Amino acid sequence: MRISARADYAVRAALELAAAGEDGPVKAEAIAQAQDIPHKFLEGILNDMRRGGLVVSQRGGNGGYRLASPADTITIADVIREVEGPLVSVRGARPPELSYTGPAESLLPLWVAVRANVRRILGEVTLADVAAARLPEQVYDLAEDPAAWVNP
Numbered sequence: 001m002r003i004s005a006r007a008d009y010a011v012r013a014a015l016e017l018a019a020a021g022e023d024g025p026v027k028a029e030a031i032a033q034a035q036d037i038p039h040k041f042l043e044g045i046l047n048d049m050r051r052g053g054l055v056v057s058q059r060g061g062n063g064g065y066r067l068a069s070p071a072d073t074i075t076i077a078d079v080i081r082e083v084e085g086p087l088v089s090v091r092g093a094r095p096p097e098l099s100y101t102g103p104a105e106s107l108l109p110l111w112v113a114v115r116a117n118v119r120r121i122l123g124e125v126t127l128a129d130v131a132a133a134r135l136p137e138q139v140y141d142l143a144e145d146p147a148a149w150v151n152p
Contacts, residue, residue, distance in 0.1 A: 018071035025064030052082040072128035
């Protein structure tokens with residue numbers, strides 16, 4: 001799985017909004033500056049998130065963006081799916097849409113297992129968890145494995 005700049009920026013922008021909480025809307029310029037995200041690129045991402053119902057926007061001098069739902073109800077997977085589509089796909093298809101034959105037949109359960117594990121992590125961790133540095137223990141366990149930090 002590859003996390004694109006777009007997905008990374010979307011999650012970081014959503015985390016800025018989660019950290020702001022009910023303090024009012026946050027301007028795109030402030031998010032871009034705080035997270036070192038190109039402003040024009042961020043505007044497109046925020047518009048996609050708005051169309052998808054993750055954020056709401058307010059116009060005017062006191063305008064900006066805020067989360068459409070509480071941060072503890074929005075997962076990292078929700079944000080990534082909104083700006084990128086499915087979390088795991090193979091050649092643009094979801095694993096259940098694939099079929100293999102011969103020696104490649106066992107690839108299907110492998111791709112489904114990869115998808116399930118990605119969903120298990122990103123689908124259970126909320127914006128509130130990350131913003132408060134309260135990741136699930138399994139995330140810390142995986143991240144503490146020295147092999148996780150080394151490219152083969």
